[in-house]
């Protein structure tokens with residue numbers, strides 16, 4: 613008789629290092645995710661962003677609950693995903709490092725549209741979103757966001773994070 617191996621019988625032995633090494637080869641667009649509102653202005657760099665559904669138009673963002681910006685995003689209830697162009701890696705480092713919020717926002721131009729979240733004027737795309745559901749998985753919350761406005765540049769190359777380094781989408785082809 614054929615033995616069926618259930619998932620429960622498989623020992624979980626994936627180390628954090630193995631996980632991160634594997635994830636490092638999943639090339640991803642780089643985004644600066646921003647918010648503003650009653651809890652103040654905040655932003656962080658995120659590669660864990662992806663499309664969820666086109667009806668309603670929605671995307672998800674994974675945010676570490678230990679990030680300093682976590683409470684600000686939850687209280688404000690909306691955000692903007694600003695997808696970076698290939699020449700914006702300095703901005704990615706600013707929003708991904710241990711820098712003050714004032715420093716993060718100081719070097720670029722911002723505007724607002726529907727939700728009040730800051731839209732990066734030179735971004736490749738701005739997704740203005742309302743945060744719908746939040747689902748906790750391990751260290752992160754998955755923020756499921758309804759897109760209420762999109763602003764997209766007609767041309768431009770996107771910044772890609774691959775093997776712990778930046779490159780641009782053209783280099784991957």
Ligand SMILES: NC(=O)C1=CN([C@@H]2O[C@H](COP(=O)(O)OP(=O)(O)OC[C@H]3O[C@@H](n4cnc5c(N)ncnc54)[C@H](O)[C@@H]3O)[C@@H](O)[C@H]2O)C=CC1
Nearest residue numbers: 631632633635636658659660674676708751752773775776
């Ligand atoms: N999804 C996330 O929360 C990410 C966090 N980071 C942060 O940037 C730091 C530097 O990253 P790397 O130089 O790329 O080297 P790394 O070895 O720490 O990360 C390699 C890859 O693992 C994934 N990763 C890293 N930390 C993670 C986390 N806490 N939860 C889920 N996935 C994670 C990402 O895909 C990342 O590109 C990380 O230590 C982390 O603090 C970077 C990328 C994604």
Ligand SMILES: Cc1cc2nc3c(=O)[nH]c(=O)nc-3n(C[C@H](O)[C@H](O)[C@H](O)COP(=O)(O)O)c2cc1C
Nearest residue numbers: 656657658659660674675676679680707708709710
């Ligand atoms: C390239 C890159 C991608 C990142 N992606 C994510 C992400 O998807 N989710 C997340 O919670 N943190 C991500 N981070 C880490 C946050 O940007 C970082 O923890 C945050 O800006 C630090 O905030 P804090 O110092 O204010 O806590 C990423 C960092 C870098 C450099």
